[in-house]
Amino acid sequence: MASIHLDQIGHSYGTAVYALEKTDMHFEDGKTYALLGPSGCGKTTMLNIISGLLTPSDGRVLLGGTDVTRTRTAERNIAQVFQFPVVYQSKTVFENLAFPLHCRGWDRSRIATRVAEIADLLGLTSRLSQSARRLTADEKQLISLGRGLVRNDVAALLMDEPLTVIDPHMKFDLRRRIKQANDQTRHTVVYVTHDQNEAMTFADEVLVMSAGRVVQRGTPQQLFEAPRNLYVGNFIGSPGMNFVRAERLDGDLRLDGVPLVGADRCRGIAPDAEIVLGIRPEHIAFAQGEELGVPASIVSAQDHGSLLVVDVAVGSDRLRMKVRRDVSFPAGQARLRVSSDQVRLYVDGVLVN
Amino acid sequence: MLSTLKYIAVVLWSAFVVAPLLWALTTSFKTANGVTGGPTYLPYIGFEPSLDGWRSLFGGAGGIDIVRPYMDSLIVTSSASLISIVLGTLAAYGLSRFEYRAGFVKNTDIIFFFISQRIMPPIVLAIPFFLMLQFLGLLDTKIGLILVYVALLLPIAVWIMVDFFDGVPRQIDEMAMLDGCTPFEAFWRIVLPNSMPGILVASMFCVIFGWNDFFFAFTLTFTDTQLLPVAVVSLNSSVTPWWSLSASALVSVAPLILIAIFVERLLSRGTLAGAIR
Ligand SMILES: Nc1ncnc2c1ncn2[C@@H]1O[C@H](COP(=O)(O)OP(=O)(O)OP(=O)(O)O)[C@@H](O)[C@H]1O
Ligand SMILES: [Mg+2]
Numbered sequence: 001m002a003s004i005h006l007d008q009i010g011h012s013y014g015t016a017v018y019a020l021e022k023t024d025m026h027f028e029d030g031k032t033y034a035l036l037g038p039s040g041c042g043k044t045t046m047l048n049i050i051s052g053l054l055t056p057s058d059g060r061v062l063l064g065g066t067d068v069t070r071t072r073t074a075e076r077n078i079a080q081v082f083q084f085p086v087v088y089q090s091k092t093v094f095e096n097l098a099f100p101l102h103c104r105g106w107d108r109s110r111i112a113t114r115v116a117e118i119a120d121l122l123g124l125t126s127r128l129s130q131s132a133r134r135l136t137a138d139e140k141q142l143i144s145l146g147r148g149l150v151r152n153d154v155a156a157l158l159m160d161e162p163l164t165v166i167d168p169h170m171k172f173d174l175r176r177r178i179k180q181a182n183d184q185t186r187h188t189v190v191y192v193t194h195d196q197n198e199a200m201t202f203a204d205e206v207l208v209m210s211a212g213r214v215v216q217r218g219t220p221q222q223l224f225e226a227p228r229n230l231y232v233g234n235f236i237g238s239p240g241m242n243f244v245r246a247e248r249l250d251g252d253l254r255l256d257g258v259p260l261v262g263a264d265r266c267r268g269i270a271p272d273a274e275i276v277l278g279i280r281p282e283h284i285a286f287a288q289g290e291e292l293g294v295p296a297s298i299v300s301a302q303d304h305g306s307l308l309v310v311d312v313a314v315g316s317d318r319l320r321m322k323v324r325r326d327v328s329f330p331a332g333q334a335r336l337r338v339s340s341d342q343v344r345l346y347v348d349g350v351l352v353n
Numbered sequence: 354m355l356s357t358l359k360y361i362a363v364v365l366w367s368a369f370v371v372a373p374l375l376w377a378l379t380t381s382f383k384t385a386n387g388v389t390g391g392p393t394y395l396p397y398i399g400f401e402p403s404l405d406g407w408r409s410l411f412g413g414a415g416g417i418d419i420v421r422p423y424m425d426s427l428i429v430t431s432s433a434s435l436i437s438i439v440l441g442t443l444a445a446y447g448l449s450r451f452e453y454r455a456g457f458v459k460n461t462d463i464i465f466f467f468i469s470q471r472i473m474p475p476i477v478l479a480i481p482f483f484l485m486l487q488f489l490g491l492l493d494t495k496i497g498l499i500l501v502y503v504a505l506l507l508p509i510a511v512w513i514m515v516d517f518f519d520g521v522p523r524q525i526d527e528m529a530m531l532d533g534c535t536p537f538e539a540f541w542r543i544v545l546p547n548s549m550p551g552i553l554v555a556s557m558f559c560v561i562f563g564w565n566d567f568f569f570a571f572t573l574t575f576t577d578t579q580l581l582p583v584a585v586v587s588l589n590s591s592v593t594p595w596w597s598l599s600a601s602a603l604v605s606v607a608p609l610i611l612i613a614i615f616v617e618r619l620l621s622r623g624t625l626a627g628a629i630r
Contacts, residue, residue, distance in 0.1 A: 051531060053527050053530070053531075072530070072535065072536075073527075073530040073531055074530050074531075074532075074533045074534055074535060077533075078531065079531065080528075080531050082524050082527075082528070084524070086522070086524045086525055086527075086528040088525070088529075088543055088546075088547070089547055090546040090547050099529075099532050100531075100532040100533055103532050103533030103534055103538075104533050144528075147528070147532065
């Protein structure tokens, strides 16, 4: 187990565009991190640099304080699970799981015990003596996963969307099992995913990436409550944050004439700056009784299980709000209550307050 | 209906393939009279069987001793194939996985350089090979022939294996390195065991070429060393000895048939199918 420090790391695959922009990054020992971002933003590139499969064009990689930039993958002692299953077809399931231990010179009885543990965790016990060749994609990925988890002395565990090819109904269970395995070993884990729910449930800290750079890192709660910019706001949450232009009147910020945010929160913002309000769909509700609310007309509603996502029009803007299924709301016109302390202020796309 | 047609086709094809072998087999037991007496197939009924043809292969009347050329051919073919496969596989793995650059020369250029060796017709190569072996004092030796065959087989081996390794996902090597292998161990312990199908195909090409080559064996050896194809041809005389030629044809083709059966066994066991992914 070790901390990971990427010192001024940048990487380009021989083109002018950097797949990973120069950044400084620190992953603390024993914590679980989720790397979240769209396809092609450089997540796999970052993992491969950490594990040494890729030598970065710029910067240094430090593992537990030691510079390992030029150290071979094998010597870094890092476990990595790829997005698509990789199994050694000429070996049995047992041999596949035992191979990493075998390479590190463990003795037979210790290997057998450890492989049995991992096989049990992943439900592969009955398959151990089979050839890895004839397994389904699901089972092959379980083996890949098992090979990643089997060593309990690794410096770090990197997982690159390990559950993409897994059947949805198994995903939930597996996520729990991976977490369980990690809680025992307390490795430094970097977990790449497309799936924000996965990121939010798994990780102590989430890093949101876009086009080769980390846009924001923080706890799941921080990312949800205070996205640093419009991109993170849109990306985190489902549906993403609403962004509407505010009217500034007498120092107050108003939405369709209704004051939402007091002048005190606008301090330090240039008086002529255009302010955009970021409002989470979770923080909008229908106003009750005589309560003052933002007038809106309801456009449509989609069923999301226990919740409804309602599309409303406020002036020329569209907002989405989440309401419980059992809340009755008027058809056509409605008034919205917005929790104003949850509203975030953005100038030029960047969070200011 | 369809399966009937299929069986008819299979039977016809088998007849087509087996008939020449059958013909050679019966002829090898005939004498001059038996050969010229029209088509006959059943020993004792159609013709009087004789072992003359087979005897002539072992130094019998009017024949030559085929045992030594046979052994020479086995040694030369297997050594040349083995060397080509070992070197070719290593070279191909390098070319498939690592980037080489010498000025404007890159991997694809190197691969083309290998293949381009086979563009020239053999006759163009014969004279340089002759001169080189002469210079080295290796004319008319097995070592000399092995060197020449390696030069001829290596491009085939490299070409087949590069293509094969390119089809093996890189992640397999990467995974092996993550599991604790050095790059060479990853190749040796993981990629190689998974690459048997490619190696088998490449070996087959090499062995078949080496075993059947007449031209270079004929031009580069004279008396001390003689390979099977050359020896077989020297069986010929003013009266064509069909019986000896048939017998020699059968023993010549035997190793290739054995290889074919062996490969077919592996294929039908599914050992080769989907070895990777
Ligand atoms: N071997 C390579 N050669 C050239 N360009 C590459 C190579 N691998 C990745 N890239 C490019 O680098 C960028 C980042 O790729 P990377 O694989 O790190 O993305 P990712 O975030 O893992 O995406 P995904 O979610 O699809 O796996 C992409 O634009 C990709 O096209
Ligand atoms: Mg990726």
